[in-house]
Amino acid sequence: MTQLRETPGHPPLRLTDVTFGFGRKETAVQSPVLKNVSLAIGSGEVLGILGPNGSGKSTLLKILMRILEPQQGTIEWFGQPSDAFSQADIARRVAFVPQETQQAFPFTINEMVLMGRYPHHGRTWGLGWESSRDRVVAMQAMTDLDVAHLGTRLITNVSGGERQRAVIARALAQEPEVLLLDEPTAFLDLHHQLDIARIIRRLNRERGLTVILVSHDLNLASQYCDRLLLLREGEIVTVGSPEEVIAAASLEPVYGCPVLVDQHPQSGRPRVTLPV
Amino acid sequence: MQGRGTRAQKEAVEMFNELLNPYNHADSRIAADAQSVHRVIAFSPVKWLGVSGGLGAVALVTFMVCLGFGTEAISFPQVATLLIQGVVAEAGAQDTTQSIILWQVRVPRVLLAFMVGGSLAAVGASLQALLRNPLADPYVIGISSGAALGAAVAILFGVGVSVFGLSVLPFCAFLGALVSLFIVYRIAVSYRSFSIHTLLLGGVVLNAIFSALILFLTSLADPYKASGMYAWLMGSLTGPDFQTVIVLAVYLVLGLAILVSQARSLNLLTLGEEAARSLGVEVEWVKRVIFAASALLTGSVVAFSGLIGFVGLIVPHAVRLVFGADHRLLLIASGIIGGTFLMIADTVARTLLSPTEIPVGVVTALVGGPIFLYLLVQQRRRIVS
Numbered sequence: 001m002t003q004l005r006e007t008p009g010h011p012p013l014r015l016t017d018v019t020f021g022f023g024r025k026e027t028a029v030q031s032p033v034l035k036n037v038s039l040a041i042g043s044g045e046v047l048g049i050l051g052p053n054g055s056g057k058s059t060l061l062k063i064l065m066r067i068l069e070p071q072q073g074t075i076e077w078f079g080q081p082s083d084a085f086s087q088a089d090i091a092r093r094v095a096f097v098p099q100e101t102q103q104a105f106p107f108t109i110n111e112m113v114l115m116g117r118y119p120h121h122g123r124t125w126g127l128g129w130e131s132s133r134d135r136v137v138a139m140q141a142m143t144d145l146d147v148a149h150l151g152t153r154l155i156t157n158v159s160g161g162e163r164q165r166a167v168i169a170r171a172l173a174q175e176p177e178v179l180l181l182d183e184p185t186a187f188l189d190l191h192h193q194l195d196i197a198r199i200i201r202r203l204n205r206e207r208g209l210t211v212i213l214v215s216h217d218l219n220l221a222s223q224y225c226d227r228l229l230l231l232r233e234g235e236i237v238t239v240g241s242p243e244e245v246i247a248a249a250s251l252e253p254v255y256g257c258p259v260l261v262d263q264h265p266q267s268g269r270p271r272v273t274l275p276v
Numbered sequence: 277m278q279g280r281g282t283r284a285q286k287e288a289v290e291m292f293n294e295l296l297n298p299y300n301h302a303d304s305r306i307a308a309d310a311q312s313v314h315r316v317i318a319f320s321p322v323k324w325l326g327v328s329g330g331l332g333a334v335a336l337v338t339f340m341v342c343l344g345f346g347t348e349a350i351s352f353p354q355v356a357t358l359l360i361q362g363v364v365a366e367a368g369a370q371d372t373t374q375s376i377i378l379w380q381v382r383v384p385r386v387l388l389a390f391m392v393g394g395s396l397a398a399v400g401a402s403l404q405a406l407l408r409n410p411l412a413d414p415y416v417i418g419i420s421s422g423a424a425l426g427a428a429v430a431i432l433f434g435v436g437v438s439v440f441g442l443s444v445l446p447f448c449a450f451l452g453a454l455v456s457l458f459i460v461y462r463i464a465v466s467y468r469s470f471s472i473h474t475l476l477l478g479g480v481v482l483n484a485i486f487s488a489l490i491l492f493l494t495s496l497a498d499p500y501k502a503s504g505m506y507a508w509l510m511g512s513l514t515g516p517d518f519q520t521v522i523v524l525a526v527y528l529v530l531g532l533a534i535l536v537s538q539a540r541s542l543n544l545l546t547l548g549e550e551a552a553r554s555l556g557v558e559v560e561w562v563k564r565v566i567f568a569a570s571a572l573l574t575g576s577v578v579a580f581s582g583l584i585g586f587v588g589l590i591v592p593h594a595v596r597l598v599f600g601a602d603h604r605l606l607l608i609a610s611g612i613i614g615g616t617f618l619m620i621a622d623t624v625a626r627t628l629l630s631p632t633e634i635p636v637g638v639v640t641a642l643v644g645g646p647i648f649l650y651l652l653v654q655q656r657r658r659i660v661s
Contacts, residue, residue: 062550065550066553067554086556086558087559088556089556090556091555098548098554103546104409105596106596106597106600107543107601107602111543111602115543116555118540118544118557127321127324127536127539127540128604129320130320
C-alpha cells in the first residue's frame with residue numbers, strides 16, 4: 001500500500017478508519033458498504049476515486065459531504081472533526097456536484113447558480129436577497145463554466161451538458177476550497193466530457209482548488225487526476241499515481257476481467273482498453 | 277512516491293491542455309464586473325415589490341367587485357363609498373340596509389374567502405417543493421381530510437370546549453393535518469427516486485380512509501348535526517362573523533410568515549434533500565418547520581371552511597408559469613392569487629343559483645379537477661419523452 005501524501009499544516013481532509021453501512025447499527029457494521037477507509041487528501045490535489053459498481057464510491061463522497069453518517073471512524077475537515085462544523089460552515093468551503101440533477105421546477109440557470117450562495121447567508125429568516133457580491137461571484141462562476149449566455153434559460157429546458165455545467169457553476173458559486181464530484185461526465189457525450197474534464201483541471205491549476213472526483217471512466221481519471229484511489233467492496237485496494245493504479249496488476253483482480261494498459265499518445269498517461 | 281512521469285511527459289500534458297482548452301485564452305474571459313452582472317441577473321427585490329404590489333391591487337379591486345354581488349346588488353362606486361365611510365366614520369354611523377349587508381355579511385365572507393384561498397395556495401406551493409412534486413395539493417394528498425377528521429372528532433365529542441378562550445377545533449384540525457402530513461411524507465420517501473404517482477396514490481387511499489372515518493363519526497351524530505357536517509365537508513364559507521375572521525387571520529399570518537421565512541430553503545429543497553444539505557440547508561430542521569406551518573395553515577383553514585380542493589394545486593402552477601419558481605416570489609404571488617381566485621369562486625357559488633348556494637368546494641373541484649387531470653397527463657408526457 002502506498003504511503004499517503006502529507007502536506008505541511010492540516011490536510012483539507014483526513015478520514016480515519018471510516019466504516020459505514022446502511023440500516024441499523026449492528027447490521028450496518030456487519031455488512032458495511034465501506035470498511036476501515038483511511039485517507040488524507042492534500043491541498044490542491046486532484047484525487048480520483050475508482051472502482052466497480054457497488055464498491056462504495058458514491059457512498060464515500062456522501063459521507064464526506066455529511067449526507068450519510070459513518071457508524072465508525074472519524075472525518076476531519078481542515079484539521080477539525082467534521083461535527084464541529086454546521087452544514088453551512090462545510091458548504092462554504094466544500095462543494096458537492098451530485099451524479100444527476102433532476103429538477104421538476106422551472107428555475108432559471110441564474111437562479112440555480114445563485115443557490116450556491118445560500119451557505120454564505122447563514123440561517124436566513126427573511127427573504128435573503130442576494131447581494132451585489134453574490135451576483136458577481138455567480139456571474140464569474142457562470143463565465144468560467146461557459147453558461148453565462150444561458151442565464152435566463154430554464155434548467156428544465158437545457159441539454160444534459162449545459163445542465164451539468166450549470167450545476168458545477170453553482171458549486172463554484174459556493175467559493176469552495178474543495179470540490180467533490182460524483183460521476184461528473186457520466187451522462188455526457190464525448191465533447192462535453194472533454195469540456196468538463198478540462199474545466200475542472202483548469203480550476204485546479206489556476207486557483208488551487210482541491211478536487212475529489214468519483215468516476216467510472218478509468219481513462220479520464222488517469223488523464224486528469226494526480227492520484228487515484230481504487231475501491232473494491234468498500235475497501236481501499238490501491239492508492240497512488242495513475243501509473244501505479246492504472247496497471248493490469250491492480251485493475252484485473254478488482255474488475256475481474258483482463259485489461260490492456262498502454263500509454264496515451266499525447267500525454268503519456270496510462271490508458272486502459274479491453275482485449276478483443 | 278509520486279511517480280509523476282518524466283519532465284517531457286509533464287510538458288506534453290501541459291501543452292496538450294493549453295492548446296485545446298478553449299477557456300484558457302485570457303481575452304475570451306469576460307470580466308464579471310458589477311454592472312454586467314446586474315444587466316444579466318434581474319434585480320429581484322424590485323421585481324418582487326412590483327409583482328406583489330400589482331397583484332395586491334388586482335386583489336383589492338376583485339375584493340370590491342365581489343362585495344357588490346349578491347341578492348342585493350350594490351354598485352361598485354357604492355361599495356367604495358361604503359367601505360371608506362365604514363373605515364373612516366365611527367362604527368354604526370352608517371346603518372342603512374346596504375351598509376349592514378356589506379359590513380356584517382359580505383366583508384367577513386369575502387375576506388374569509390381571500391384568506392382561505394391564499395393559505396391553501398401557499399401551502400400547496402410549499403408542499404410541492406418539500407415533496408418535489410408539482411402536483412401536490414393539501415386536498416389531493418389527504419392533508420385536508422386529515423384535518424377534517426381532527427375537526428370532526430372535536431365537533432362530535434366536544435364542540436364549544438375551549439382552553440384559554442381558544443376553541444379546540446382548530447387545534448384538533450392542526451393535529452389531524454400534522455398526522456396525515458407525516459404519513460404522506462413517509463409514503464413519498466419510501467421510494468428513493470422521486471415518484472409523482474406514488475404520492476398521489478397514497479393521497480387517494482389516505483383520503484378514502486379519512487372520509488370513511490368521518491362518515492362513520494357523522495353517522496353517530498344526530499341528523500341535524502350530521503347535515504351541518506355534510507355542508508361543512510363540501511367546503512363552505514357561509515356566515516362568518518368578524519371575530520371568526522380575525523381569529524383565523526392570526527393563525528394564517530403566523531403560518532404564512534413562517535413559510536415565507538423559509539422561502540430560500542424551499543428553493544434548495546426542490547433540488548432534493550441531499551443536494552440541499554450539501555448546499556448548507558439544515559434539512560431536518562427546515563422540514564419540521566415547513567410541516568408545522570403547513571399543518572397550522574391547513575388545520576385552521578379546514579376548521580373554519582371545510583374541504584376546499586385544488587386551489588393549492590392550480591394556483592402555484594399558474595404562478596410558476598408566469599413569474600418563475602423562486603419561492604420568495606412564488607409564495608407571496610400564490611397567496612394573493614389564490615385568495616383572489618377563491619373570492620371569485622365563492623361569489624360564483626353564492627350567486628349562480630341564488631338564493632340557493634352551491635358549496636364553494638364544488639366550484640373549485642369543478643374548475644380545478646379537470647386542470648389537475650390535464651397536468652397529470654402532461655407530466656406523464658414529459659417523463660416519457
